[in-house]
Amino acid sequence: MNKQEFTITVYTENQIGLLNRIAIIFSRRKINIESMNSSPSEIDGIHRFTIVMNETEEVVRKLVRQIEKQVDVLKAYYNTGDEIVWQELALYKVPTDEIAEKVKVERLLREFGARAVVIRKDYTVFETTGHREETDKLIKVLEPYGLIEFVRSARVAIIKESNGFHEKLKEFEELNPSVEVVANEYLNKQEEVFDM
Amino acid sequence: MQDTLKQPQKDALLTKTESISGSEAVMRAFVEEGVETIFGYPGGAIMPIYDALYDYQQNLEHILVRHEQGAIHAAQGYARTSGRTGVVFATSGPGATNLVTGLADALIDSTPLVCITGQVFAHLLGTDAFQETDIINITTPCTKWNYQVTDANEIPAVLAKAFFIANSGRPGPVLIDITKNAQVQKFDYSGYEKCNFIRSYRPKPIVRKEYIEQAAQLINEAKKPFVIFGQGVILGKAEKEFKAFIEKAGIPTAWTIMGLSALPSNHPLNVGMLGMHGNYAPNVLTNDCDVLIAVGMRFDDRVTGRLDKYARQAKVIHLDIDPAEIDKNVKTTVPVWGDCKETLPLLTELVQFRNHAAWIQRFKELEQEEIDACIYKELNPTGDELTMGEVIKVLNELTNGEAVLVTDVGQHQMVTCRYAKFIQSKSNITSGGLGTMGFALPAAIGAKFGAPDRTVVAIIGDGGFQMTIQELGTIMQTGINVKLLILNNSFLGMVRQWQELFHSKRYSFVDITSPDFVLVAKGYRIEGQRVADRAGLRDALKAMLEHDGSYLLEVMVGKENNVFPMVEAGTSVSEIRLK
Known part of the structure; x- marks a missing residue:
């Protein structure tokens, strides 16, 4: 089975130390996390982690089970790129005089949908959001114009098929929830012995 | 702070609240949870809790150990014989880090524990205090x-959560770290x-x-079904249900060392031990069965x-x-x-009555091969040297399989698991998943507190015994009655066996010298003797079992005996070697 990019979405209680508990599930197995984002979710008090990694599906499925096993985790999902809508945000710091003088840069920035966030005499900070390839491309473009600093955020993702967590949470709050809350929907779909 | 950790807000008019300290709340939580025994060691950051404990000595028995690792292994032994949650106290810093081995052991062996550690004042957190x-x-x-508690208000709900998590579902260890300010803080307790x-x-x-x-x-259609089981049967308190299932379906059944004793050794469907040093038939026939039922x-x-x-x-x-x-x-x-x-x-309700006689016969035939190749000579040796197997055999005869056997890690552990006979569940206590040397002595102390009416025999190698030997002090101080059976082969035997088999007998640092264990025990006011010959073995074991109080028996066994059969690392279970 080939490695591919997966995005794991985890709904959790808002608990100190949980970030570490989730992170070590990966590091223990020497799996690199490409990006990890922790944020509030659509529900007050419930946190949402978005984790990106390159792995085979069987490994990802096992990771998800280990994540769900944690006491403070409500639910974890994994998706491939085409099952989600995702964005990353990038910031670029460029010398202001370069941009001011070179009309070409301005055009380029417009082309990439970049927006000026801060404009100072000495530097200007641009922001753009998009997929990895898009934000990467702008680095290449800005490099000749003295790119001073670059940073990119972790991925945030929305699952296309998800109806949100409100309904699911109600099930979790019941003593006898639906099977799906407890059981793992990926069960019994695996043909071969795992090789993680 | 999440909602579930908050104490439910009750009507202030109906509920009387009283002002108590966080430490007092810990004691009350223990009493409410039915805790009877605590294994611990005091220190600076947990002193307020120990101060509160001073007033609770009638309700809570505290066992003062000699090292925090001893406390947590004792709590594990307690949990394993009693089925209840083991409770541990340790102070911050080194006290807490000394628990780590036991926590890892309890996690991998699914043992319910609640460990309370003291922590420095909240305002000092992160200052390298x-x-x-x-x-x-x-x-x-x-x-x-x-979970770390920094406010006494959290204590009742956090401890309730801790006990629930530790001993529900797949059990495991929980650690609650309580800062000193939260221990002394007064709060409205409702x-x-x-x-x-x-x-x-x-x-x-x-x-x-x-x-x-x-x-x-699948089971009903199976021609060669095979049941393998582990500790889940014991943790689920499902021994009876399990027996009913295999008896109705008529399926030969083998166990992991963590499952050992859940099914009586003499049960006709019990075909023995799985795994690296398990029995021949269950290993070989794992690769021959048509339906494998793992419980x-x-x-x-x-x-x-x-x-x-x-x-x-x-399947x-x-x-x-x-x-x-x-x-x-x-x-x-x-x-x-x-x-x-x-x-x-x-x-059980859905499976049909079956009698897989021909299939069970295959197990019997392979068992005979194993008896001929290794078991007989291990249990009935003719040489001068004692074997570990014959010691266990005599022990079986003297205890009638009624004792709790607590083993350490290594050759003696495998030999005990292979040859010990049990008639009652929760009788085999060992460090299975983590393989923690030094486990047996403290675990045996805890096992006895968990099952005070049973005979508890710790079977330990000369290496492992020296890892937690300080707990002899705990035996001395509590006056508890545990039997210590040291199988001394003057080697770190299991590693030596591997070096013999896989490293061309290059015995690298496995030759371990030991103190005079009998003399050491004597220093701790524990009676004992050493035996090195077959003639004296039975009487020595008898003396150990009959002695009123703890007793140490050191048995000198053959230096270079190997445990067989063996599934070599990286080979298949059906490639198990008999010699």
Whole structure:
């Protein structure tokens, strides 16, 4: 089975130390996390982690089970790129005089949908959001114009098929929830012995 | 702070609150949870809790150990014989870090523990204060759950949650770190409420009927079904249900060392031990059965040997309470989620009465091969040297299989598990998953507190005994009655065996010298003797068992005996070698 990019979405209680508990599930197995984002979710008090990694599906499925096993985790999902809508945000710091003088840069920035966030005499900070390839491309473009600093955020993702967590949470709050809350929907779909 | 940790707001007019300290709240929580025994060691950051304990000595028995590792292994032994949650006190810093081995051991062997550690004042957190360690982050990978309390108001709800998590679902260790200010802080206490629900935590998966039906059908159609089981049967208190199941289906049954004693040794369907030093027949026939039914076990690599050659011909039914175990190592054909106390009776109802006589005969034939090749000479040696096996054999005869046997790690552990006879569950206490040398002595002390009416015999090698030998002091001080049987081969025997077999006898640092154990014990006011010959063995064991109080018996056994059969690392279970 080939490695591919997966995005794991985890709904959790808002608990100190949980970030570490989730992170070590990966590091223990020497799996690199490409990006990890922790944020509030659509529900007050419930946190949402978005984790990106390159792995085979069987490994990802096992990771998800280990994540769900944690006491403070409500639910974890994994998706491939085409099952989600995702964005990353990038910031670029460029010398202001370069941009001011070179009309070409301005055009380029417009082309990439970049927006000026801060404009100072000495530097200007641009922001753009998009997929990895898009934000990467702008680095290449800005490099000749003295790119001073670059940073990119972790991925945030929305699952296309998800109806949100409100309904699911109600099930979790019941003593006898639906099977799906407890059981793992990926069960019994695996043909071969795992090789993680 | 999440909602579930807050004490429910009660009507102030109806509920009297009183002002108590955080430490007092810890004591009250223990009393409410039915805690009777605490294993611990005091220190600076946990002094307020020990001060509160001073007034609770009538309700809570505190066992002062000699090292925090001893405390946690004792709590494990206690939990394993009693089925209850073991409780540990330790101070911050080194006290807390000394618990780590026991936490890892308890996590991998699913032992319910609640460990309370003291912590420096909250305002000192992160300042490298005296005896400050980040014990929450240190113990995150080796606890089922952990939590740091910095405000006394949290204590009742956090402890309720801790006890619930530790001993529900797949049990495990929980660590609660309480800062000193929270221990001394007075707060309005409005009573203790036990926890039985956490929305993000599902102790048991829901039993799915369709899987029970599919499993029953596979079992009913099977020609060569084979049951393997682990500690899940014991943890689920499902010994009776398990026995009823295998008896109705007439299926030969083998165990992992963690499952040992859940099924009586002399049960006609008990075909022995699985894994690296397990019995010949169950290992070989794992690769011959057509349906493999795994109950409350996790396909550890010491059980499966080489995975890609493990039971590939078989359809696998896996009964487990932990969803993450299903498909983790071995692909399951039918997963039967849930507590086996619930799933086994459902399955029993659907399976048909069967008698797989010819199939069981195959086990008997292979057993005979094993008897001829290794068992007979281990139990009836003719040479001058004593074997570990014959010691266990005589012990069986003297205890009638009624004793609790606590083993350490190494050759003596494998030999004991192979040859000990049990008639009662919760009788085999060992460090299975982590393989912690030094486990047996403190665990035996705890095991005796957990089962005070039973004879507890710790069987320990000369290496492991020296790892936690200080707990002889705990025996001395508590006056508890545990029997210490040291099988001394003057080597770190298991490693030596591997060096002999796989490293051309290059015995690298396995030649260990020991003190005069009998004399050491004497220093601790523990009676004992040493025996080195066959003629004196039975009487010596008898003297040990009959002695009123703890007793140390050191048996000198052959230096270079090996444990066989053996599934070599990286080979298949069916390639198990007899010599």
